[in-house]
Amino acid sequence: MSSVLAAAEERVALAWSVLDGVEDPEIPAVSIVDLGLIRFVRAQPDGNLEVGLSPTYVGCPATEVIWRSVKEALAQADVGGFEVTNVLSPAWSSDWISAEGRRKLLAYGIVPPERTVSNMRDMLHADRPVACPRCHSVNTERLSEFGSTPCKALHRCRACLEPFEYFKCI
Amino acid sequence: MNAGATEVDAQALFRYVLRLGDLSLVLGQRLGEWVGHSPALEEDLGLANIALDLIGQARLLLTYAGEVEGRGRDEDQLAYLREQGAYFNAILAEQPNGDFGQTMVRQVLIDAFQLELYERMTGSADARLAAIAAKSVKEVRYHLRYSSGWLVRLGDGTPESHDRVQRALELLWPYTVELFAEDDLDRAMADAGIAPRLSEVHAAWAGRIESILAESTLKRPADRPHAWHGKRGQHSEHLGYILAEMQYLQRAYPDARW
Numbered sequence: 001m002s003s004v005l006a007a008a009e010e011r012v013a014l015a016w017s018v019l020d021g022v023e024d025p026e027i028p029a030v031s032i033v034d035l036g037l038i039r040f041v042r043a044q045p046d047g048n049l050e051v052g053l054s055p056t057y058v059g060c061p062a063t064e065v066i067w068r069s070v071k072e073a074l075a076q077a078d079v080g081g082f083e084v085t086n087v088l089s090p091a092w093s094s095d096w097i098s099a100e101g102r103r104k105l106l107a108y109g110i111v112p113p114e115r116t117v118s119n120m121r122d123m124l125h126a127d128r129p130v131a132c133p134r135c136h137s138v139n140t141e142r143l144s145e146f147g148s149t150p151c152k153a154l155h156r157c158r159a160c161l162e163p164f165e166y167f168k169c170i
Numbered sequence: 171m172n173a174g175a176t177e178v179d180a181q182a183l184f185r186y187v188l189r190l191g192d193l194s195l196v197l198g199q200r201l202g203e204w205v206g207h208s209p210a211l212e213e214d215l216g217l218a219n220i221a222l223d224l225i226g227q228a229r230l231l232l233t234y235a236g237e238v239e240g241r242g243r244d245e246d247q248l249a250y251l252r253e254q255g256a257y258f259n260a261i262l263a264e265q266p267n268g269d270f271g272q273t274m275v276r277q278v279l280i281d282a283f284q285l286e287l288y289e290r291m292t293g294s295a296d297a298r299l300a301a302i303a304a305k306s307v308k309e310v311r312y313h314l315r316y317s318s319g320w321l322v323r324l325g326d327g328t329p330e331s332h333d334r335v336q337r338a339l340e341l342l343w344p345y346t347v348e349l350f351a352e353d354d355l356d357r358a359m360a361d362a363g364i365a366p367r368l369s370e371v372h373a374a375w376a377g378r379i380e381s382i383l384a385e386s387t388l389k390r391p392a393d394r395p396h397a398w399h400g401k402r403g404q405h406s407e408h409l410g411y412i413l414a415e416m417q418y419l420q421r422a423y424p425d426a427r428w
Binding site: 055057058059060061088089090091092093120123143144145146147148150154168170 | 212213215216218219220222223224225226227229230285297300301302304305306308309311312314315316319378
């Protein structure tokens, strides 16, 4: 099989492009690469590719779907032998969402996260106004800390009265 | 291991990791009881989300506990097939939900505990626990922001809401003593650099709770001696009912899978 013989770098590059086609099941607008869930793809001495995958939230039900999708996509793409590793540390951060990912989130109607705050005191005072993704007014309010998925909070625009979701900083 | 740190045996580490995991699992299960019954849709989502995070923590911790034990038990076997006496959560977690205010009081007390514990555990000599703590603490900050926000609204709200959460605080406060009562197992983990000293966690927790209570215009109840030993497997009657519901399917249909 030519794919097995292909240079390791080519297989790694192919794996990255395949992974970029794997959508988040809850937010199909962005790929798991955009979200920063793929920590690394590297060739192992035994010839297998190792893919490092980080969970966003520890209890997020989408995580298992993502694992399955990653394995299916790689198996179909003929990148050769591979294994997927769960990378818990360092913990995934919303800061790792790419610029492209942020653009896609906003276009989808989800406000991308601001920079992560790493302590409780900053977090209690981190309520900067979030601009409405539709009318861009900053006259908005947070309705709920927790939205339809673990990674999003629910906000409302006081100007256009539309509710919208905000990707939490974590 | 840290230089100079003492070794701990696998059985001790197994029991300690279960203390952490069971606290999250039992509290997550309790919060799940609110689904479909919360005062508003937003709170239904909020409580379900926190429950999900807690069960996620429990999955990581129980999986690790099973590996440490080395007898081939996985997260599901540990969650669904242990008897009440083999659960090691502090019994605050299993106390009934009561009204929404009582649930928020219990939540603030445990969120602040997990926050202070996990923040310190990110430097654990046990790399796996350090990673789980670093991951979980990010979520716990959101839990505490949610629960403390509600405590302030209810405590500093109407006379009715104030009285209700003050009563809930009087009811639940005695159980907090167990969280910080250091026994041989806690001491061994701290000596080995695996867990922080509970006295340190307690001091930080007390300061944080003090300021949340002040903002909520609530009075901190006095500490009283306690005789709770959930951390050693001696539980209130409530845990049995929780496990009966949670474990029903695996007990009735062993090895059933989705």
